[in-house]
Amino acid sequence: MTVSPPPDHAFRQRSAELNDLLCVLNLLNWDARTQMPPGGSVTRAQQLATLTGLARERLLDPAYETAARAALTAPHPTDRAARQSLDAVHAMRRVPDDLTRDLAHLRAEALDVWVRARAGNDFASFAPSLTRMVDLHRRLADALGPGDHPYDALLGLYEPGLTTAALTPVLNRLRAHHLPLLQAIQARPAPRTDFLTRHYPAALQRAFARAAAERFGYDFGRGRLDESAHPFEISFTRQDVRITTRVQEHYLPGALFGTLHEVGHALYEQGVHPDLTRTALATDLLGQYAVGGASYGTHESQSRLWENRVGRSAAYWDLQFPALQQTFPDQLADVDAETFLRAVNRVQPTLIRVEADELTYDLHVMLRVDLERQLIEGTLQVRDLPDAWNARMQADLGLTVPDDTRGVLQDIHWSAGMIGSFATYTVGNIMASQFHDAAQRALPDLDSDLQRGEYGPLRDWLTQQIYRHGRTYTPQELLQRVTGGPLDPDPYLAYLSGKFSNLYGLPAPTPENPPRPAPQETP
């Protein structure tokens, strides 16, 4: 008697193969960013292109669709995996081959052009590439299905289900909250930060960051910490989840908070349930990326939660500052925990997004979201982009942009073809507070656990609620399951107001004394 295989057998096998290919792509990228000698860049790009092409070919193989259809009746969560796979197949089929090819070529080319343009403060030389990038993304949005707004399809690549209509009022609320709070903070005396730029030997910073990562529960048996110019987290299944940081000997917070941020991402990936390993629920099939997290925003919520809500809290530094001071006794001789806490939470407008504090970071994001949305709508032309950028920096952050290198050319995203991704940073901030508050409701001892440096209960709760599910649920479903509601900026705004009012000695906003609304520039 022949036992016939279960109906989802072929689907699981093909999904595993696809996940393998995308994990290998992740490794090629990790290696290129941390280990590869400079000579390898051209042939590495060819290897990446070959593997990306193969993965696309396997996804679009009619046998994959047949296998996914057969698996639609499989038990949960394989039915979901099959459904998501079919959605990805159909979406990818809607994108013409020549558009895919053109986008891949333009990405490689534009990155190069951008690197030189940024170095030479020469926006004009980048403008043609960006114009073409915008055009191709408009075609991509059209192909994927225009929805209510052409920007929606691009948002959806990074945050499935997010729409311009849902995002706009949320960002408006943030803007109305952040601008007056920033104004109030700037009227107060600035905290001391001089000691953050003293000399902190790299080896000691590395050791401290490593210990901090371990305390949060990052499993070095399934991971490693390297250095790279731009810190990142990447995984090759939950069994091998790597993070990087950047150590600067004259700036203490960089490596430390950078590590905590990446650890947040890594805890998510390490916490995906083993049953999801090598399945479609640990694979972003459309984005061609092996990842266990539900979306960019969901992922970012965990990096922000661990970096900011835990790592920049008074509870954290009350406990950890003595160890830091012991590591750097001379550098921190004239500093106490309270002074250190205020320094690493200092709010100060900066030209550069990646150097921004917790409050002004969202303003950087909103600027980019508005401008790229207008580019996609066609209401802003690439040639007018620098002026629009500079005007907005002046209006929101009170900063005059001295050159495009520190302005419109600062980010890699547009040259890398990631139009639509910026919003997820702020969505992640918002979700972080929603999830954190849900954890607080579920874990009555959470605050005292964190005060004692017990991070296990929080991590375990997040694992149960979020991490273990991988990509089983959409971000909206996950929010609903975990917090009981949709994306909601209130917990985040309450957290920021409370935190900074406290740190800067501001009167807490009350119903009688609401924060002054800002001018509504975001439509």
Place this chain on the structure above:
Amino acid sequence: MTVSPPPDHAFRQRSAELNDLLCVLNLLNWDARTQMPPGGSVTRAQQLATLTGLARERLLDPAYETAARAALTAPHPTDRAARQSLDAVHAMRRVPDDLTRDLAHLRAEALDVWVRARAGNDFASFAPSLTRMVDLHRRLADALGPGDHPYDALLGLYEPGLTTAALTPVLNRLRAHHLPLLQAIQARPAPRTDFLTRHYPAALQRAFARAAAERFGYDFGRGRLDESAHPFEISFTRQDVRITTRVQEHYLPGALFGTLHEVGHALYEQGVHPDLTRTALATDLLGQYAVGGASYGTHESQSRLWENRVGRSAAYWDLQFPALQQTFPDQLADVDAETFLRAVNRVQPTLIRVEADELTYDLHVMLRVDLERQLIEGTLQVRDLPDAWNARMQADLGLTVPDDTRGVLQDIHWSAGMIGSFATYTVGNIMASQFHDAAQRALPDLDSDLQRGEYGPLRDWLTQQIYRHGRTYTPQELLQRVTGGPLDPDPYLAYLSGKFSNLYGLPAPTPENPPRPAPQETP
């Protein structure tokens, strides 16, 4: 007007893709051996299996054969690439799918069993895996085409064109030479080696090894030096050729000569002509390995040439010893260049192949070649293998094997499914001297160049003669082109006799006073 693509267009494209896949497999293996956290091993094995399967599928795709046939008329060397590709396709087709699958599974399983058996000195637990490995290799040899001797097909996997009939007399000559020379050396006083096991800080060893690699011309812009338990060289195109070494703080020669050895391999790969990048002439299609060297033996000839003929020479240490002494002034205070040279060329039988000196190394190889050939012939049974091993160690090296861990279980090769590969180590030794002597004939200033530490002329000559051709020529063709003859042990034997007679103060063998022939155990 449509311009039709050249007849080798599809072949070059498909070959590039295959090379990409195999380069990626190399990276997966490099990473597993140098960087990967322990948790990643299972999913990494799955990724390797998926990519290996894909590469096999692409090679056996009928379109690849069609493309290769169309390219047979392309200009040299693409015609050769096409011919070799067709040979690989036909050979791989002769191997039944189930045998390929069984071998892959057995390799993974046997490796694991072997690791435990070696740790526990338990040959009996490994014997069933080895028996099956021998059986599958007999089937493999049959499938590939038995030739005159079933062992030939296996030899040919590593050294195309090498046959048992050609190898046996060569090894017999070596054996007849080495055994009496060893006896004569053992009758002489042993040189001092006490200082080699003093404490040599790892960081200083690393720096010295790195500088030595640079002096030989290893290009760190297209490479990197890492550490691993078992040193190796691996490439992901000529643009990215990596080496590893093993640093032991209480054994100086390990990291140093290990590095020079891997540098020899790396110079070969870095010297392949850029036009061969991503072609079939930088790809071992049948072995499924991205490699530019013509064969295992040819490759080994270059590691041995740079490690031994250059790196263990009097000219090398006369020049470099002062720098070594400056690096380790306390450890080498009571040592001079001559004493150091004698120490690193000490001949002393050892149980362990990888610890063997230049002379006894070949005896270790011959033992393994004879035993594995007998296993494949069926004239030796796996259960009788430990006794056969131990008897031969006693006869050839005068050593009593105290346990199988230090005997028949010491090497990874049989559990890794590399039956047929051992001979290439000695073939490499022989070729190294043939190539070296050819260089000496072609470069009248070679000796004085080396005395002055000018390694460029030798490296450039080897690049022109050997490296740049990649896999264009078979090892036999390459030997013929470069040395004017076939594999010939004479230069190697003359080198060893001369060197060790000199170091140990032996009378040089003359026609009147020939070395005493040893008992002929090798049939």
